[in-house]
Amino acid sequence: GEQVEQRPPHLSVREGDSAVITCTYTDPNSYYFFWYKQEPGASLQLLMKVFSSTEINEGQGFTVLLNKKDKRLSLNLTAAHPGDSAAYFCAVSVNTEGADRLTFGKGTQLIIQP
Amino acid sequence: AQTIHQWPVAEIKAVGSPLSLGCTIKGKSSPNLYWYWQATGGTLQQLFYSITVGQVESVVQLNLSASRPKDDQFILSTEKLLLSHSGFYLCAWSLDSFNQAPLFGEGTRLSVL
Numbered sequence: 001g002e003q004v005e006q007r008p009p010h011l012s013v014r015e016g017d018s019a020v021i022t023c024t025y026t027d028p029n030s031y032y033f034f035w036y037k038q039e040p041g042a043s044l045q046l047l048m049k050v051f052s053s054t055e056i057n058e059g060q061g062f063t064v065l066l067n068k069k070d071k072r073l074s075l076n077l078t079a080a081h082p083g084d085s086a087a088y089f090c091a092v093s094v095n096t097e098g099a100d101r102l103t104f105g106k107g108t109q110l111i112i113q114p
Numbered sequence: 115a116q117t118i119h120q121w122p123v124a125e126i127k128a129v130g131s132p133l134s135l136g137c138t139i140k141g142k143s144s145p146n147l148y149w150y151w152q153a154t155g156g157t158l159q160q161l162f163y164s165i166t167v168g169q170v171e172s173v174v175q176l177n178l179s180a181s182r183p184k185d186d187q188f189i190l191s192t193e194k195l196l197l198s199h200s201g202f203y204l205c206a207w208s209l210d211s212f213n214q215a216p217l218f219g220e221g222t223r224l225s226v227l
Binding site (some may be wrong): 036 | 146148156158159160163174204206215216217218219220221223
């Protein structure tokens with residue numbers, strides 16, 4: 001089945017710096033890709049969905065890049081601020097035996113230092 | 115607007131006791147519904163999914179069961195809790211084929227003692 005590797009598991013950056021989180025996946029039939037943010041004690045909040053073969057999506061304070069050729073998905077937080085401190089999860093969907101399965105990466109704990 | 119609500123917010127239960135967690139989605143008919151489990155500080159594991167009333171597919175059971183008694187309701191339960199059941203349980207919904215990203219409820223935090 002699909003395997004998703006997310007790196008790094010922990011990341012600490014100074015306020016104002018950028019932070020990059022990367023996920024690689026194995027199933028070439030994967031077609032939807034998501035990034036979620038989870039603040040301490042809270043549920044998952046959707047940051048962005050991407051699905052094109054090579055796509056750069058810009059959100060508020062972050063950029064998501066998908067490269068299907070390399071089976072790589074990345075989240076780049078630009079000019080990090082304290083509110084960005086949270087766990088971040090990538091998720092990859094693939095249709096297996098007629099059903100959509102969502103496989104999550106193990107998460108990245110991001111700490112923004114003042 | 116669609117809303118997803120989970121209950122209870124938190125539970126403290128004894129090993130061997132029964133459990134029932136609920137999830138309700140309002141504002142959308144025939145959603146796909148999912149149960150996920152997150153160990154403390156861990157990744158998310160999909161447990162069950164349902165695409166229609168009365169039909170539930172198991173991904174990983176973990177000695178749990180799920181049911182969809184109504185179009186807008188998804189129930190997770192077990193008759194006998196284990197210590198390993200502790201964690202954060204999340205219900206999510208989506209439209210067909212993840213064209214719309216799965217959106218999560220507030221979650222239920224379960225502590226089994």
